[in-house]
Amino acid sequence: MSTAGLLLASLRARPGATLLTVLLVALGLATATIVTLATTQLEARLERDARGVDLVVGAKGSRLQLVLAGVWHLDVPPGNVPLAAVDELRAMPGVAQAIPLALGDSFRGFRIVGTEPAFVELQRARLARGAPADAPMRAVLGADVAAATGLDVGARFAGTHGLAEGGAEHGEDAFTVSGVLAPTGGVVDRLILTPLESVWRVHEGEPADDEERRELEASREVTMVLVRYATPLAAATLPRRVDASDRLQAASPALEAARLFRLVGVGLDGARAFGALLLAMAALSVFVALFQALSDRRRELALMRLLGASPARLFGLLVGEGLATTALGAALGVALGHGAVELAGAWLAPRGELPLTGRDFATIEWAWIGGTLALGALAAAVPARLAARTPPADVLADD
Amino acid sequence: MSAPPALSIESLVHRRDGRTVLEVPRFELPAGARAVLVGPSGSGKTTLLSLAAGLLPTQAGRVSVAGTELAALAARGARALDRFRATRVGLVPQQPMLFGMLDALDNLLVARHLAGLPPDPGAARELLGRLGLAQLAHRRPRELSRGQQQRVALARALVNRPALILADEPTANLDDDQAAAAIELLAGQARALGAALLVATHDARVRARFETVLALPARAGADADSGEGR
Numbered sequence: 151m152s153t154a155g156l157l158l159a160s161l162r163a164r165p166g167a168t169l170l171t172v173l174l175v176a177l178g179l180a181t182a183t184i185v186t187l188a189t190t191q192l193e194a195r196l197e198r199d200a201r202g203v204d205l206v207v208g209a210k211g212s213r214l215q216l217v218l219a220g221v222w223h224l225d226v227p228p229g230n231v232p233l234a235a236v237d238e239l240r241a242m243p244g245v246a247q248a249i250p251l252a253l254g255d256s257f258r259g260f261r262i263v264g265t266e267p268a269f270v271e272l273q274r275a276r277l278a279r280g281a282p283a284d285a286p287m288r289a290v291l292g293a294d295v296a297a298a299t300g301l302d303v304g305a306r307f308a309g310t311h312g313l314a315e316g317g318a319e320h321g322e323d324a325f326t327v328s329g330v331l332a333p334t335g336g337v338v339d340r341l342i343l344t345p346l347e348s349v350w351r352v353h354e355g356e357p358a359d360d361e362e363r364r365e366l367e368a369s370r371e372v373t374m375v376l377v378r379y380a381t382p383l384a385a386a387t388l389p390r391r392v393d394a395s396d397r398l399q400a401a402s403p404a405l406e407a408a409r410l411f412r413l414v415g416v417g418l419d420g421a422r423a424f425g426a427l428l429l430a431m432a433a434l435s436v437f438v439a440l441f442q443a444l445s446d447r448r449r450e451l452a453l454m455r456l457l458g459a460s461p462a463r464l465f466g467l468l469v470g471e472g473l474a475t476t477a478l479g480a481a482l483g484v485a486l487g488h489g490a491v492e493l494a495g496a497w498l499a500p501r502g503e504l505p506l507t508g509r510d511f512a513t514i515e516w517a518w519i520g521g522t523l524a525l526g527a528l529a530a531a532v533p534a535r536l537a538a539r540t541p542p543a544d545v546l547a548d549d
Numbered sequence: 550m551s552a553p554p555a556l557s558i559e560s561l562v563h564r565r566d567g568r569t570v571l572e573v574p575r576f577e578l579p580a581g582a583r584a585v586l587v588g589p590s591g592s593g594k595t596t597l598l599s600l601a602a603g604l605l606p607t608q609a610g611r612v613s614v615a616g617t618e619l620a621a622l623a624a625r626g627a628r629a630l631d632r633f634r635a636t637r638v639g640l641v642p643q644q645p646m647l648f649g650m651l652d653a654l655d656n657l658l659v660a661r662h663l664a665g666l667p668p669d670p671g672a673a674r675e676l677l678g679r680l681g682l683a684q685l686a687h688r689r690p691r692e693l694s695r696g697q698q699q700r701v702a703l704a705r706a707l708v709n710r711p712a713l714i715l716a717d718e719p720t721a722n723l724d725d726d727q728a729a730a731a732i733e734l735l736a737g738q739a740r741a742l743g744a745a746l747l748v749a750t751h752d753a754r755v756r757a758r759f760e761t762v763l764a765l766p767a768r769a770g771a772d773a774d775s776g777e778g779r
Contacts, residue, residue, distance in 0.1 A: 159651055162650060453648070455631070456602075458635025543605055
């Protein structure tokens with residue numbers, strides 16, 4: 151017989167109250183865990199994809215839309231800008247790098263992105279096999295694209311118009327896969343990269359003569375330009391300068407992401423508050439279970455005092471009971487939360503929009519777990535204090 | 550030369566709510582001896598047991614157990630008194646009052662654990678065997694008969710090898726044969742341990758079996774025993 155044995159025996163003696171508390175703690179912490187994991191992973195994902203992009207420059211319209219389309223490839227872009235804008239930007243002071251992107255076509259729902267080799271470096275991607283797309287109509291596939299379509303080096307495919315599946319096929323202009331990228335965990339895994347010329351060629355067709363060629367080249371456009379600042383100071387001047395143009399608009403991924411989170415934040419805060427409410431109810435349940443047991447256990451507690459247990463010991467025993475129940479619920483809740491996120495991740499994986507995994511452990515989870523245990527101990531402390539005052543003489547109270 | 554008396558009382562007066570509830574000028578129970586404590590309801594039997602067990606503080610006079618004065622011990626702190634009671638005094642309450650969530654053996658071992666003594670399952674099992682409970686060591690109290698529960702409670706009072714065993718009305722609600730057997734058991738186990746035994750009772754059948762009698766007079770205006778010991 152040990153202190154732990156005594157504690158477990160006490161908990162087993164009241165299975166109903168113990169189970170209720172364990173379940174309340176588990177549900178509360180699971181809710182908090184799900185919200186925490188989803189937001190931290192979403193934030194990490196957004197941040198990863200926006201790395202190295204200080205500013206997205208595109209057509210006038212919604213800034214959030216511009217960033218969603220240009221950095222996270224989630225929304226349709228607001229419109230196109232002339233190719234000349236790329237050179238204009240590169241000439242502006244404070245611009246270290248400007249990478250143009252030309253969007254518009256897709257293959258089985260994966261976006262075909264006309265761009266420059268610098269984009270591959272920006273995404274910190276490297277070839278798993280094959281060669282870079284160094285000529286028009288050659289393409290490099292992101293890892294997810296290769297896995298989902300089964301295409302590999304040497305294969306040919308034709309893009310369809312539009313960013314979603316089911317657009318008209320550009321029949322005669324087929325791409326050849328020149329290489330496949332290794333997985334990065336970023337958005338590039340789901341993109342098909344090709345030189346800008348490919349996109350223009352697909353949409354322009356063959357010019358009849360040199361004059362038509364010049365006309366076509368003069369009217370060439372890109373969808374947006376990803377800009378990296380040369381100095382932090384550029385953040386103060388460059389966006390305003392771009393916005394002054396009547397065709398261009400600048401959007402900062404960091405600012406737009408913050409705005410996005412403010413928009414979704416209300417819902418997330420609601421879910422977090424719900425988790426906290428469940429945990430508060432769990433704490434109340436710890437309190438009620440121990441408080442109610444006080445009168446039932448008065449003899450038992452007095453007997454322990456009689457047999458030599460100090461008041462501190464009784465206090466410790468009851469706080470230990472509250473803490474053990476809470477810890478059991480917390481362990482269950484963390485397992486439930488991670489399991490639920492892993493399941494959701496597996497369900498969302500084929501759609502690819504929000505990669506989630508239950509196998510990551512976020513540091514902030516420790517705060518929730520610590521807070522839950524502290525709450526359990528606190529809820530047990532009041533009845534435990536009353537219990538500790540049980541006089542041992544109560545054993546002989548009535549004859 | 551000889552061992553100090555198991556229980557020694559001098560000029561003991563205990564008052565509650567301004568009223569004297571117990572007065573014992575002098576009483577001595579030698580080591581290993583046995584005595585019966587008698588008196589009508591309200592005469593202070595439970596109060597005396599509580600004082601002897603150190604469950605109530607000594608207000609006036611002296612109470613010593615196995616040569617240790619309880620008031621002096623209490624002055625050293627509640628912890629010292631708790632420890633002393635747990636190891637030197639075995640109390641057999643009128644109700645068995647076992648831990649319902651523990652089996653018979655664990656009920657004995659928890660008494661050693663709470664007294665801060667090392668576990669000694671061998672000795673605990675042997676004690677259960679001596680009380681005819683060897684086969685019931687892993688039964689919970691609710692799976693035992695009332696008589697078996699009382700024997701477990703007795704075993705628990707003995708497991709720490711106390712110098713003084715205090716029994717509170719051990720024969721209440723027992724028929725003649727059971728009462729005789731219960732007293733026989735108590736006296737026999739106390740003798741086997743070399744412990745002194747003080748049995749509080751208002752049962753004449755018990756009184757007849759003891760040579761030393763501490764009789765408490767009826768107290769004027771005393772009501773029922775309820776509330777005593779608080």
